[in-house]
Amino acid sequence: MRTGAAKSVVSAASTMSSGGGRNSPVVAMHWFRKGLRLHDNPALLSSMSAASSSRTGGKVFPVYVMDGDCYQIRRSSALRANFLVECLLDLDASLRACGSRLYVMSGDPVDVLPSLFDEFGVTHLTYEADETGEPYAVKRDEQVIAAANEAGIEIDSFCSETLHPLAEGYVAKVGGSAERVPRTMSAFQGLLSRMGNIAKPMKSPTSRDFPKQDHSSYEGEMLPPSKSTDLPWPRCPKEEVTPVWGPDDCKKLKPVARGGESKGLSQLKEGMKRPAWVASFEKPKTSCTSLKPSTLAISPYMSLGCLSPRTVWYAVSETIEHAPASVSKSKPPVSLHGQLIWRDFNNLIAHSANQQKPGSWGVMEGNPYCRQVPWSNDVKLLNAWKEGKTGYPWIDACMAQLRTEGWIHHLGRHAVACFLTRGDLWQSWEEGAAHFEAELLDADYALNGFNWLWLSCSGFFYQYFRCYSPIAFQKKNDPSGVYIRKWLPELSKLPNKFIYEPWKAPRSVLEEAGIQIGEDYPRPIVDHGPVSKENMSKMAYAYDEHKAKSEGATKAAKKGKGPPKKKRKTQMKLK
DNA sequence: CCTCCTGTTGTCCGG
DNA sequence: ACCGGACAACAGGAG
Structure with a gap:
């Protein structure tokens, strides 16, 4: 069974190991992956109660493995990497305040953990289950579990990432089949x-809850990273990760939040x-x-x-x-x-x-919740969006905040996501999701995928004729363009009337504001009015294709006698 | 099968 | 200033 089933997975091998002496002290390892906290951490508490079950000599080793290939680092910007480092430092400090500490290693957990099992003499392993089925985590956990089983280690994993467990909670409630959620x-x-x-949160452990344990033999070793550049680079091929940062990018960070x-x-x-x-x-x-x-x-x-x-x-x-x-x-x-x-x-x-379909979340192809849309692939447009050089101030300001703070308000995210995909640029949401994954401090595998499907009208939200205007939407909220003036200082001298549409300003106004369109600030890369209309037609076409395909499938399943195909009321022309 | 209602967060125009 | 309906008109779910 996968980790998804985890409430408490007890290996068969560990039962056999009890022959070796239940009297020998429990050495528990709590493996932090996400769940970087002491409060409401049932897996951590379980490692501690296991350790205290031995009369003397019970131990708990809190461990984190810096893994360049994991979701948290693979595409991480310097800003986001820095946040992770702060989280680890904070976690270590909190553990030390309890007389414990965090043991940090670097590398592939599949190699690193078994060596630590030996090093510490681990008998118990606990961790928070990763229930979403993120492909890398699934593969990693399967291999670590296999290694732990091999070593006769007892394994306990707990669901504490969500309000209720996914598999044992929600899916069980709908009859056990995941497609019926x-x-x-x-x-x-x-x-x-x-x-x-909803289960009441568990209390944070205090120094009394940790076993009396001498950590001095590892003093100065296996310390948490102190800066972003301490994090390991991904091991997987470079084209899969787009590593884009170095020491220079780690200076002058202005994150919206500090980690921990x-x-x-x-x-x-x-x-x-x-x-x-x-x-x-x-x-x-x-x-x-x-x-x-x-x-x-x-x-x-x-x-x-x-x-x-x-x-x-x-x-x-x-x-x-x-x-x-x-x-x-x-x-x-x-x-x-x-x-x-x-x-x-x-x-x-x-x-x-x-x-x-394993691995289908986060991509279009094969994703059961995602419509297939023939997005274009135009690197120039994509890069203009990423760099905040679309020529639409509201869009570019949002992208500047993302780059600088690692955060944008939800509605700003809507605007830029719509703009990249169905609204204006007609680029794949997968590219947008990858960029958000890299730059957002709150990058989350499940939420990022869901919201990109939503905004691109690929799933869950379908009213593609409701399209955010890169001008009107924010003009209504912020008529004087305070937000734009902060994030695009080059436009700060423009009068309110033109702050959302600098290209419409008369020459004299531009001169007075010290702006030359195409020099100091880009010309709009697309014309929102006609382009968004055209894209709606493309969406209508993609929807028709989708409907035809799924009706075909239903028809095939029912063997003939298919329903008369419904015609779109007004036939769109693709042109 | 159908119809009707609802859906976290649109825009534009006219009254 | 605010409100309602049209717009190229969607899908899922309840009844």
Whole structure:
């Protein structure tokens, strides 16, 4: 069975090893991958209770393996790498405050862990299950489990990445088949309501909970990285990873958030100081104009598991209880609880896609939730988008914030994602997703894939005729262009009237603002009006193709007697 | 089979 | 300033 089944996976080999003496002390290793926290960490607690089950000499070795090929590093920008480093430093500090420490190694966990099993004399292994079926994690875990079994090590993995376990929770509830999970948020909310209570978060261990253990023999060894450049480069072929950063990129970082569980918890606590705001939170109404995040901005901590979703859930619940009765309380899907529900939904869908076709989540081909759309492949357009040189100030400003802070407001992400794909540039969402994965501090395998399908109208959202204008949308929110002036200082002297459309400004206005279009700021790379119309026709065509294909499949399955094919009301012309 | 409703976050135009 | 409907009109789910 895969790690996905993990609540507690006990190897057969470990039962045999008990012949070797149950009296010998338990040496537990907790393997951190994500879940970089002490609070609400059932796997970590389990390693500690296993160690304390031996009368004397029980040990716990908290371990992290810096793995260049894992999702967290493979495509990471310097900014995001730096966040991971901060998380590891914080984790080590918290463990040391408990009289323990973090043991950090570098390399392929499949090689590194077995050598540590020997080195420490490990008898028990615990870790947080990775349930989404992210292909690299699946392969890695299978091999590590095999090695642990070989060594007679008892294995325990726990589901604590989501509010409820994916396989044993949601999928079990719908009858055990992953393709039957809900495909809409409202249906998912229905499922969630039948799931029973969300488990209360577990407390953080203190020094009393850790076994008395002498770590001095490894003093000064296996330390956490102190800077981004300490992280290993990916081992896989360069063309798969686009490594783009070096020491120079690690200077002058301006991340929107600093890494680590401690920072995550204090960020959460800070947010919970405003009960009325928490209770009435509506995501679509938060501002993508403000220069500071108008949301809780805890997503970077969620993506690496510095914050537990269950901890956040109950923190929000308790805070709402303290809100004044006069406050009208928002509800899922737009409320703060709704955001956590979306997260579970996205994780479940990623899990389901990978159960149906391993490795299909995150790509178009073979992805059961993704329409096949014939995107173009134009490196020039793609790079203009990545670099924020599209000539549309709102788009370029968002991309500048992404590059600089590793974060954009949700609605800004919508705008740039729509622009890259179905709206304007007609480039594959896979390219956009890869770029977000590299640059977003909150890059998350399940959520990134889900949102790109959504925005490109490839899945879950289908109203392709609703298209974000790179001009009108933000003009409505921020008529004086405060956000653009911050992120594109070269445009800062333009009057409000032209801040969203500099190319329309008369020569005299441009001269006064010190801008020469095409020199200081690019000309628009596409003409949004006609191009977006044309792209809608292409979408309509792709939808028709999809429908024809799936009707064909149904017909084949039912063997003839197919329904009369429905004609599109107005036949689009591709031109 | 059908119809109708709903869907976290569009734009544009006219009243 | 705000609101409703049209726009090239989607899919999933309930009944």
